[in-house]
Amino acid sequence: MLPFMNLHEIPLEEIDFADESFRISEELDSTAVLDSLRAVGQLNPVCVLDGNPQKAIICGFRRLRALRQLGSPRALARVIAGNDSDPTRCFNLALWDNLSHRLLNPFEKARALSKLEGFCGVPREKLLGFYLPLMGLAPGENVLSACIALNDIHPGLRRCLIDGRLTQASLERLAGMPQEEQAGIAALMGKIRLSASLQRKVLGLLEDLAAIAGAPLAEPLKDPDVLEALEDPRLSSFQKGEKVHQALYRVRNPRLSRAAEQFAARKKQLGLPGSIHVTADPFFETPGLRVEFSASDAARFRELAAELQKASRMPALDELFDIR
Secondary structure: OOOOEEEEEEEHHHEEOOOOOOOOOOOOOOHHHHHHHHHHOOOOOEEEEOOOOOEEEEEOHHHHHHHHHOOOOEEEEEEEOOOOOOHHHHHHHHHHHHHOOOOOOHHHHHHHHHHHHHOOOOOHHHHHHHHHHHOOOOOOHHHHHHHHHHOOOOHHHHHHHHOOOOOHHHHHHHOOOOHHHHHHHHHHHOOOOOOHHHHHHHHHHHHHHHHHHOOOOOHHHHOHHHHHHHHOOOOOHHHHHHHHHHHHHHHHOHHHHHHHHHHHHHHHHOOOOOOOEEEEOOOOOOOOEEEEOOOOOHHHHHHHHHHHHHHOOOHHHHHHHHOO
């Protein structure tokens, strides 16, 4: 029940489109809303807060923007008297209006929580106990802090999440970093694609290298091998991501990288079939090799054993044991 609301047709010129105090939606321009209004007109009223001299939008940012784009002079609106409501009550109207028909994305949850805390002055205990569960989030301090930090994320990183180039976990990892560092990562992620696990590895390598050098997070991306991978037109975005990870790993672990490359080259010289797997200590700290294969019958077993016997006489095998 909202007895303090009145329904009116109001001129769009009376609405302050620049006032986004009660905005929750991430995207304000909706093709679906525009098409609906063009086809059948405005079915549901918006909600505005009466002000002096203009009215602030509480609910209906996308509807009002679409009406303005279609050249409509007026909008059907519920008007809340300016002296009859407080910011929290109005923001709750906006929040429930959105939650009634859709799920909020991570940025919308972050925006809502930030405004409830900053603009509305809602106590942190209420954010934890009421608003986090309302938005489907666990009522924890770390969850709330991560959400609020997410609200100030660089626009480029926001786009990476929407485009599926970054996971929310990766985004939360970057949220507390300076804007210029976020901008550098956004530029990188706009050129490559990484799986969730590879995102963790690449960000970890960048953090390690930046800490060792006492430099910004994006500084290691100036490595020549990284730049070459990013600018290679023959590579897909996924291949570029793999190459960038490999280049950063070589810079971070030069000894291991050299040992791994030497091991791969020597093992190739043995000419063993792909069904025979030869591995060394992952850090090349202890001597020894591990050999594995599977055979479906005795004939295949003898065949593979013969291949191993042939490899045992090759100098490359001795060199495999010497790699450190």
